[in-house]
Amino acid sequence: MQSSATPCTVIGIDPGREKCGIAVVHKQKGILTLAVVPTTSLATAVGDLAARYQTSTIILGNGTSHREVKAALEMAANSYTIHVIDEAHTTEQARVRYWTENPPQGLRRLIPLGLQTPPEPVDAYVAAILAERWLMRR
Structure with missing residues (x-):
């Protein structure tokens, strides 16, 4: 495992009761992985x-x-260094990021984005934003 002093790669987690967003983010390379998993499967x-x-x-x-x-x-691994950070406004930022990376197609592109809901959970994008916030402060 790498040193926790100045990691280049971190795992961001947007916790939830039923599902959690996960993102692996590298300081220079950006987002490496995005996923939404059941909370019961998170530790694995x-x-x-x-x-x-x-x-x-x-x-x-x-x-x-x-x-x-x-x-x-x-409980799953005592080797983790866990930093809990404020997730204020991350859901709104994640929706914007989702639509930037997945622009609406067909007739949906005529509907203002503010009136649309992403067709999939944005929890993984929230996790990425959390990781990016932390990395930017280092």
Whole structure:
């Protein structure tokens, strides 16, 4: 595992009761992986990603169920360095990012984006934004 002093790659998590967004973000390369997983599968998914990307640094949003998610991650592996950060306005930013990366097609492009809801959860984009916020402050 890499040093927690100045990691280049981190795992961002948007915690939730039923599902969690996960993003692996590299300081220079940007987003490496985006996923939404059931909360019950989170510890396994994080363990797999931590091994694959050789990181132990987790950036956890302070939203719904973050205490339970943090406890579950700590029980799964005590080698994680978990930073809990404010997730204010990340859902709105994630919707904007979603539409930037997945612009509406066909007739949907005529409808203002503010009136549309993304057709899939944006939790993974929230996780990426959390990770990017943390990395930018380092």
